Amino acid sequence: MADTALVIGGTRFIGRHVVDDLLDHGYEVTIFNRGNHENPFDGHDTVQHVEGDRREELDLKTAKLSVEPDVVIDCVAYYPEDVRVATDVFADVDGYVYISSGSAYGVEEIPKREGETELCECTDEQATDDSHDSYGPRKAEGDREIAAAAEEGVNAMSVRPCIVYGPHDYTERLDYWIDRVLDHDRVVVPGDGQNLWHRAYVEDVASALRIVAEAGEPGEAYNVGDRRLVTMEEMINLIADAADTDCAVVHAGERELAAADLAPEDFVLYRDYPHVLDTDKLAGLGWESTPLSEAMEATVAEHRDSDRDGSEHDPGRDAEERVLGVLDTL
Template identity: 75%
Template sequence: MDSALVIGGTRFIGRHLVNDLLGNDYDVTIFNRGNHDNPFADTEGVTHFEGDRTNDSALEAAKSEVSPDIVIDCVAYEPHEVRAATEIFADVDGYVYISSGSAYATEVIPKRENETELCDCTPEQATDDSHDSYGPRKAEGDRAIFEAAERGVNAMSVRPCIVYGPHDYTERLDFWLDRVNEYDRLLVPSDGQNLWHRAYVEDVASALRIVAEEGEPGESYNVGDRQLVTMDEMLGLIADAFETDVELVHASDRELSTAGLSVDDYILYRDYPHVLDTSKLASLGWESTPVAEAMERTVAEHLESERDGSEHDPGRESEERVLGVLDTI
C-alpha cells in the first residue's frame, strides 16, 4: 500500500483529500500543529504527526518517520515554504503544491497553464500575509515548483479557482445558501450573469491525488468545475437543492447605492469573468462532479452545520430598502 503525507489535512480541502486518499488505498499521515479538531482521530489508516510546517526540522522528522510515496502540501502560503519542502521531499514519487487561480496576472478568458502570465512577486510580497499579496505569493510558489523540477524533483502544482463544498470554513457560499433558505426574494448584484469559476472540493481532492500519481514534473494544472455557471444559475441550483423557489432581483451599482451598497459588497461577485481552462487536468483522467449533485451535497452539509455566512452579509435591512426602491420603478 502506498503512503501519503498531507501537510494540513483537517479543515477543508485537506479533509476531503484525506478521504479521497483513503478511498484509493493509501495509508495517510496528516502533518499539522493540531490547532484544529482532527476529524480522523479515530479513523483506521490515518495517523497524525504534530509539527509546524514552517519548521524544516519538523518536516524532515515527518519524512523520516513516514517515508511517504507522495506529499501533498495544503498549507504552503509563502514561496520559501515551497522551496524548503521541495528540498526535503526531493526524492518522493510526487510532491504537489496547492497554488491558486489567483496566481494569474492577466485577465483573459480562459486562463491557461504555460500561456497566461503569472503575477510578479517582490521580496516584500513574498513574506507579506495580506490578501493583496496572495496571488503573487502563490505565483512565486509555482516558480519554486518549476525550479525544483529542473533539479530533478517530481514536483507539480494544482491551481484551484474558488473552492466550495462541505466543511468550507470560509463560509463564502454559505452566505448564499443561507439567503436562499431564508428568503423568497434575493437581491443579486448586477445582472446575475457574472462568471467566477468555482471548483467542488471533492474534485479538487481527486485532482491533487491524480496529479501526484500522473502529473508531469514542473507542470501546473488548473482545477474547476467542468460546467461553469453564472451567479443566477448558481442560485437556481441552490434553490433546487433546497426544493424551493426564489425570485432573483437584479440591482446595479446605482440602485444599490440608494442604501449605501455596491456590487463589490457581495461575495462571489466579480466584474470580469474568471475562467480557467481545465482540459490539461482532464487529460490525466480527472473528472468533475455534476454541479447539481455537488450542490445537493453542499446544501445537505450546510443544513447540518452552524455556518450562515453572516460575516459576508452586506445587511438585509439595506437590501430591503433597495428592493423597495426597485418595486417603485
C-alpha cells in the first residue's frame, strides 16, 4: 500500500510541484485548501481534494481524519500559531514538514548555517502581523515551534528555501528578467553584476520537502538552494542561453541610474549584501539540485507559454533607455 501525503496548500507554486514530486515517488496525495485558486489537479484520478481553512483547527482535524496521512507538507503556514496548531493536530504522523524561509535568519553572514546563524527575534505583535517586514520574524518563530514540537515527540522538521524560481512562479520575480532578455538585446543590470542572492529551483525545493519528511531529524531545519550559485550577470546569461538568444548585460552604477531617477534596489532580485545558504546538511540526506542549465531551460519554456511578464517589478523601460543613453556617452 502506498504512503499517503497531505499537502496543505498544493495548487499554486511550490505546492503544485510538491504534489508532482510526491506522485512521482509513489505517494497517494490529497491537497487541503479553501479552493480559492484554480486547482491544476482537478480531475486527476490520484490527487484528492479536501476543502477547508488551514487556520481553522477543526478543518485540519477533519482533513486528518479523512486522509490519515503518513506525511504532511505544510506550504502555507505563515504565522507561528499555524505551526503550533498543525504540529498538535498532526502529532502522530511519520513526518510533518513546515516551509520556513532563508528570511528567518536574523544576521548577515556568509554562508548562513542551520543551528549556527542567529534567527530573527519575533515579538507578539510581529507574530500576528501580515506585513512584509514581519515575514522573517514570523518564519523564525515557526521554526521555534517546530523545535518545541519535536521536544514533545512530534516528527516535525522545517525546510528553509532562499528565493525560489521555476515554472508557475506567481511572484513573477524571474519573469521580469526573462521578459527583458526575450524582448531586448541589451539589459541594464545594477552595479557590476556580481551581486549574489541565492536562489532555489522549485523542483529541488519540492524534493527537499519530501526527503526531509522521509529522512529528516525531528526538530531540525534544512536550508535549500541551488548547489552552484550564480551572480545576477550569470543569471542573465543563463536565461539567454536557455532562450537561445543574445543579450548584452550593461552595468550601471548609482550615478548612471540616478540620471533616470532609479536606484539599484529598483531592480528585482538585486541585493547589495550577498545572501548565501549552506546546503550541506540537506545534501547529507541524499538530496541533489538540478543542473542550472536544465532548471533555466524549463523555467524559460514555461514562461513562454504563460502570460506572466514581471511587469509589476518593471522599473520602466523608458527609464532604462535613459540610463543606456547616459552610458553610451561615456
